Amino acid sequence: MPSRVYKKVELVGTSTVGIEDAIQNAVETASKTLNNIDWFEVQEVRGHVQDGKVAHYQVVLKIGFRIEA
Amino acid sequence: MPSRVYKKVELVGTSTVGIEDAIQNAVETASKTLNNIDWFEVQEVRGHVQDGKVAHYQVVLKIGFRIEA
Amino acid sequence: MPSRVYKKVELVGTSTVGIEDAIQNAVETASKTLNNIDWFEVQEVRGHVQDGKVAHYQVVLKIGFRIEA
Amino acid sequence: MPSRVYKKVELVGTSTVGIEDAIQNAVETASKTLNNIDWFEVQEVRGHVQDGKVAHYQVVLKIGFRIEA
Amino acid sequence: MPSRVYKKVELVGTSTVGIEDAIQNAVETASKTLNNIDWFEVQEVRGHVQDGKVAHYQVVLKIGFRIEA
Amino acid sequence: MPSRVYKKVELVGTSTVGIEDAIQNAVETASKTLNNIDWFEVQEVRGHVQDGKVAHYQVVLKIGFRIEA
Amino acid sequence: MPSRVYKKVELVGTSTVGIEDAIQNAVETASKTLNNIDWFEVQEVRGHVQDGKVAHYQVVLKIGFRIEA
Amino acid sequence: MPSRVYKKVELVGTSTVGIEDAIQNAVETASKTLNNIDWFEVQEVRGHVQDGKVAHYQVVLKIGFRIEA
Amino acid sequence: MPSRVYKKVELVGTSTVGIEDAIQNAVETASKTLNNIDWFEVQEVRGHVQDGKVAHYQVVLKIGFRIEA
Amino acid sequence: MPSRVYKKVELVGTSTVGIEDAIQNAVETASKTLNNIDWFEVQEVRGHVQDGKVAHYQVVLKIGFRIEA
Amino acid sequence: MPSRVYKKVELVGTSTVGIEDAIQNAVETASKTLNNIDWFEVQEVRGHVQDGKVAHYQVVLKIGFRIEA
Amino acid sequence: MPSRVYKKVELVGTSTVGIEDAIQNAVETASKTLNNIDWFEVQEVRGHVQDGKVAHYQVVLKIGFRIEA
Numbered sequence: 001m002p003s004r005v006y007k008k009v010e011l012v013g014t015s016t017v018g019i020e021d022a023i024q025n026a027v028e029t030a031s032k033t034l035n036n037i038d039w040f041e042v043q044e045v046r047g048h049v050q051d052g053k054v055a056h057y058q059v060v061l062k063i064g065f066r067i068e069a
Numbered sequence: 070m071p072s073r074v075y076k077k078v079e080l081v082g083t084s085t086v087g088i089e090d091a092i093q094n095a096v097e098t099a100s101k102t103l104n105n106i107d108w109f110e111v112q113e114v115r116g117h118v119q120d121g122k123v124a125h126y127q128v129v130l131k132i133g134f135r136i137e138a
Numbered sequence: 139m140p141s142r143v144y145k146k147v148e149l150v151g152t153s154t155v156g157i158e159d160a161i162q163n164a165v166e167t168a169s170k171t172l173n174n175i176d177w178f179e180v181q182e183v184r185g186h187v188q189d190g191k192v193a194h195y196q197v198v199l200k201i202g203f204r205i206e207a
Numbered sequence: 208m209p210s211r212v213y214k215k216v217e218l219v220g221t222s223t224v225g226i227e228d229a230i231q232n233a234v235e236t237a238s239k240t241l242n243n244i245d246w247f248e249v250q251e252v253r254g255h256v257q258d259g260k261v262a263h264y265q266v267v268l269k270i271g272f273r274i275e276a
Numbered sequence: 277m278p279s280r281v282y283k284k285v286e287l288v289g290t291s292t293v294g295i296e297d298a299i300q301n302a303v304e305t306a307s308k309t310l311n312n313i314d315w316f317e318v319q320e321v322r323g324h325v326q327d328g329k330v331a332h333y334q335v336v337l338k339i340g341f342r343i344e345a
Numbered sequence: 346m347p348s349r350v351y352k353k354v355e356l357v358g359t360s361t362v363g364i365e366d367a368i369q370n371a372v373e374t375a376s377k378t379l380n381n382i383d384w385f386e387v388q389e390v391r392g393h394v395q396d397g398k399v400a401h402y403q404v405v406l407k408i409g410f411r412i413e414a
Numbered sequence: 415m416p417s418r419v420y421k422k423v424e425l426v427g428t429s430t431v432g433i434e435d436a437i438q439n440a441v442e443t444a445s446k447t448l449n450n451i452d453w454f455e456v457q458e459v460r461g462h463v464q465d466g467k468v469a470h471y472q473v474v475l476k477i478g479f480r481i482e483a
Numbered sequence: 484m485p486s487r488v489y490k491k492v493e494l495v496g497t498s499t500v501g502i503e504d505a506i507q508n509a510v511e512t513a514s515k516t517l518n519n520i521d522w523f524e525v526q527e528v529r530g531h532v533q534d535g536k537v538a539h540y541q542v543v544l545k546i547g548f549r550i551e552a
Numbered sequence: 553m554p555s556r557v558y559k560k561v562e563l564v565g566t567s568t569v570g571i572e573d574a575i576q577n578a579v580e581t582a583s584k585t586l587n588n589i590d591w592f593e594v595q596e597v598r599g600h601v602q603d604g605k606v607a608h609y610q611v612v613l614k615i616g617f618r619i620e621a
Numbered sequence: 622m623p624s625r626v627y628k629k630v631e632l633v634g635t636s637t638v639g640i641e642d643a644i645q646n647a648v649e650t651a652s653k654t655l656n657n658i659d660w661f662e663v664q665e666v667r668g669h670v671q672d673g674k675v676a677h678y679q680v681v682l683k684i685g686f687r688i689e690a
Numbered sequence: 691m692p693s694r695v696y697k698k699v700e701l702v703g704t705s706t707v708g709i710e711d712a713i714q715n716a717v718e719t720a721s722k723t724l725n726n727i728d729w730f731e732v733q734e735v736r737g738h739v740q741d742g743k744v745a746h747y748q749v750v751l752k753i754g755f756r757i758e759a
Numbered sequence: 760m761p762s763r764v765y766k767k768v769e770l771v772g773t774s775t776v777g778i779e780d781a782i783q784n785a786v787e788t789a790s791k792t793l794n795n796i797d798w799f800e801v802q803e804v805r806g807h808v809q810d811g812k813v814a815h816y817q818v819v820l821k822i823g824f825r826i827e828a
Contacts, residue, residue, distance in 0.1 A: 011350055019088060040192070046111065054093055083211050117177050146474070252663040358557055391729060579808055579812065693773045754771065
């Protein structure tokens with residue numbers, strides 16, 4: 001069996017709703033162009049503030065997917 | 070145009086509800102005394118446990134705001 | 139008064155619902171065998187992806203509890 | 208019950224005596240202007256050397272205190 | 277001789293010119309309200325891009341100053 | 346409004362002139378194939394030495410750009 | 415000769431006296447239940463403050479011991 | 484389906500042969516007392532030197548296993 | 553001479569044999585689609601365990617290659 | 622005025638007494654062969670344990686000194 | 691062909707002019723006593739402030755050179 | 760008994776064969792000029808690639824040895 005090789009790309013998902021929604025947005029956008037997405041790893045959680053409230057969350061994450069060898 | 074300068078302060082927001090609520094609590098408290106808050110960066114997520122349940126979340130975050138030069 | 143000593147163990151909670159639920163699952167599982175759990179510290183947030191959606195969240199956390207001296 | 212919010216400030220305590228004394232100096236100085244100091248976290252231990260001996264210790268620490276909401 | 281205590285604050289200096297200019301802008305802005313500034317430590321160098329060119333540099337730095345005890 | 350998603354790629358810009366020039370070279374090269382470049386984050390500054398002088402600077406940086414969803 | 419294997423556990427020693435005493439308290443507590451303790455590694459130094467003074471030190475450390483294979 | 488919870492323990496495997504052998508020694512020793520071991524993560528590679536040669540390798544690793552809920 | 557620019561991509565090579573073989577697998581897979589690969593940097597060494605033995609190694613590495621300007 | 626250049630060397634001081642004594646031992650040993658020692662920076666605090674007690678402290682530190690240009 | 695071995699030393703270059711000049715000062719000073727210097731890696735950028743202006747930059751860097759085997 | 764003091768130097772061993780061989784090359788080269796080498800700590804594993812294959816491994820490591828006081 002040949003060995004599998006994976007690639008990781010770094011995305012920033014955003015959401016006005018929350019952290020899980022920002023992760024889901026990044027994963028869904030990535031899945032439009034990448035097959036075989038397998039896992040994600042959160043790198044940073046940040047966000048913008050407007051008028052004393054969180055306006056949107058920004059979640060930096062790595063997304064791992066298998067490369068068709 | 071003179072260059073903008075920003076300051077970052079480190080707060081710990083707490084919440085019995087969840088991580089986003091703890092962030093929001095810190096941002097709202099900061100906005101009572103600081104103008105021009107622009108962004109936040111989560112540093113750590115911790116919390117206290119009582120009777121085998123999460124009693125409250127503690128989110129350490131930095132809050133960035135523009136300084137009036 | 140003798141000094142207190144605490145121990146920290148590292149767990150990975152998982153959940154199909156979200157990050158707080160994964161934390162709560164780890165805390166509840168730990169509390170079945172450990173008394174005196176006092177706090178948790180999130181180390182990493184990761185997860186698995188299936189069919190372009192987050193299938194479950196994996197939260198690596200440390201759980202601190204007082205040792206009976 | 209409204210959620211508590213804490214602030215962390217970064218100080219450098221110095222002492223010719225030792226590390227604990229440098230911590231104590233920073234904590235005492237901070238307590239002159241801040242109420243509700245609750246904890247400290249050591250970030251770095253450094254120092255100056257003169258004539259082949261430690262002349263003074265410099266302890267970089269964060270000091271956390273509750274904000275009156 | 278009483279021990280000296282220093283405080284560190286975190287600023288973000290910006291400049292269209294370069295990294296040293298962004299540092300200098302942050303230091304100058306800080307010196308309008310703080311006496312006894314003694315040193316700085318660069319934490320991050322970032323910037324914004326417009327039309328394929330660096331539009332401005334953002335240097336996150338800590339600024340250390342002696343506290344009047 | 347659908348949520349924006351960004352991607353970060355890691356480049357190494359080089360220059361015989363200096364750090365800002367190496368950053369600019371990486372940004373310009375990236376902008377030939379990527380639209381919507383928005384920001385950069387310096388990761389490392391290194392370089393090669395020849396005959397006791399800096400021969401060129403190598404700046405490792407991440408470049409962030411909006412993905413067309 | 416079979417290869418030795420060691421385990422590391424993470425403890426938090428506390429003391430009203432100082433950092434070395436907190437380390438010693440953790441080591442002594444660990445040695446009540448673990449044989450063959452060989453070394454420790456300090457991870458963090460923190461503490462609680464009451465009335466403008468350090469009330470107790472908290473030293474997070476790892477303790478390494480040989481496993482009976 | 485109830486959520487799975489995993490635990491991570493930190494071991495140090497040693498070997499006179501090489502890094503993979505040290506990992507394997509730690510994994511085998513752990514598997515004598517732990518069921519359901521699933522993965523490992525290398526933390527550090529170190530070793531002892533005698534007479535100008537590597538006498539043995541020491542690999543610090545975390546071992547993850549599913550907890551029977 | 554125009555300045556060279558390099559790109560770094562993050563891959564995960566796997567192998568049942570060992571760490572060097574996992575690195576080689578990632579490098580070979582990358583070289584099928586990338587020209588001018590110049591260097592690699594290991595980020596993490598992990599692996600899966602089955603029946604008390606290392607089933608395969610997973611080496612996360614960055615691969616650097618020159619971009620055709 | 623020509624610019625000053627400093628060098629940093631990494632030492633491990635040991636002591637049966639405590640952390641400050643281990644630092645002092647390293648500084649004194651370094652000062653036998655190095656002039657112009659100016660500062661130290663603690664990197665790690667570790668130690669050996671025998672019979673359930675700290676046998677000696679090991680402090681890894683960097684020592685900075687001015688180079689005679 | 692015997693394998694090459696390199697050594698890295700840590701220096702602090704200073705300059706009143708800027709970061710590149712501080713790097714160049716450290717490289718030039720090192721090249722007076724070391725042959726075969728090949729590369730440098732910036733570790734930290736700091737500096738001193740006087741009268742609200744940057745008085746000099748301090749760049750901590752590692753310098754790598756081939757050892758004559 | 761006077762306290763022992765150790766020094767750590769940073770080397771880069773290279774090898775066309777593998778990681779352990781690169782470590783061994785660095786240790787052997789160091790032992791030609793240093794007595795009392797006691798341990799090593801791997802800092803980074805990198806390498807060069809030629810024609811889609813690993814051309815040689817570069818292992819950055821620290822080597823610790825006792826100083827004759």
